[in-house]
Amino acid sequence: MALKSDARQRMVEAALDLFHRQGVNATSVDQVLAKSGTGKGQFSHYFKSKDGLTHAVLQFLTGVIKDGHAPTGYDVKTWKDLENWFLQYIEFQKSVKFERSCPIGTIGNDVTDDQELLRQDVKLFLEWSRNRLTRFFTEKKAAGELVASAKPEALADLCISIMQGGMLLTKMKRETDMFENAASQALAYVRSLRTR
Amino acid sequence: MALKSDARQRMVEAALDLFHRQGVNATSVDQVLAKSGTGKGQFSHYFKSKDGLTHAVLQFLTGVIKDGHAPTGYDVKTWKDLENWFLQYIEFQKSVKFERSCPIGTIGNDVTDDQELLRQDVKLFLEWSRNRLTRFFTEKKAAGELVASAKPEALADLCISIMQGGMLLTKMKRETDMFENAASQALAYVRSLRTR
């Protein structure tokens, strides 16, 4: 047992949960160690600093999402999938009692100037997710299901902005009403751009 | 000179700037004191704790916005005003080199469970801003400039979600492209709901 590094993975997963809950700056390394049942020794061995741990957390988190093993995925192929893309975030918020925001947004918001490496991690994921949604709209447009004036990139940016803002508003208000309204308006807009 | 409490106000304004820049959790009380040129004595006298200071910051910040003395205002009366409402946020981001997000969102995101009072401050402001935009759309609808199916509250929520998400994405990506796209799509949607 104890694959290549059991302790390392436990630390990453504990940190992810705590970072998502309270943010990076409000989470101490000792909290992560206590939660994962590890010690300072392992921590220094696997990550040279807290930034190193945060980097590992971002790598793990984006990997999980890209592989489709997260509660919220980016495998959008149909119009129904797009609706579900919003719904899965709203459902997630309900499952965590509206106490969190998007993990990428939460961690990304805590990144400061002297952490360029971490900001790149976040930026790369944002570009990946943008490409994912852009591809969907591009395909639909190529299939003649969207009017010629529709801009795939802009539609993708609309969805992601609403998701980020909606997740944050939900956490701050402890209810999904604004998020749900914004999502349904976005879907109505997309519907208005569809050919019939 | 030195009105009723010069030091108190200096602390609040210094804290607002630091909180907006780095977040509440990444800002120490000592940093605020150094920046405002005050001491621990004043701090304990005017605010009994860091939470007390944060509360005062939120009160000041929301007051400034409500009074229209902030770079971003909510005095929306015409369709052009709505476009400017988005533009002023984008302009603000450019003026701070894309290094910040919405101050309310930044502070609100740092609030944890045991800070109900602070969360109420944030929540009340969100409801105020939502009402402001809702009133605009309601008036336009009453004036017959919006189709009957248009939902004022939902349109307001759409705008605020995009603003919050767009501000956050701008900070994380260090560019306004996604925010600008999302805002222009929202404006296009609103335009499609207008009677001609």
Added chain:
DNA sequence: GTTTTACTGTACCAAACAGTACAAATCAAC
């Protein structure tokens, strides 16, 4: 089987943290 290498546990450090104690100064009222 010995010698590297990888991993883990415990103790420790200096700095930073939020908050307190309390005397000194400033101001207002009378």
Added chain:
DNA sequence: GTTGATTTGTACTGTTTGGTACAGTAAAAC
């Protein structure tokens, strides 16, 4: 101008912070 409240400066406290030192253990390499 003496009294009493408000305001300010400095020193301090106990705790938590991120990070290090280093010895011990397990595992792999030869």
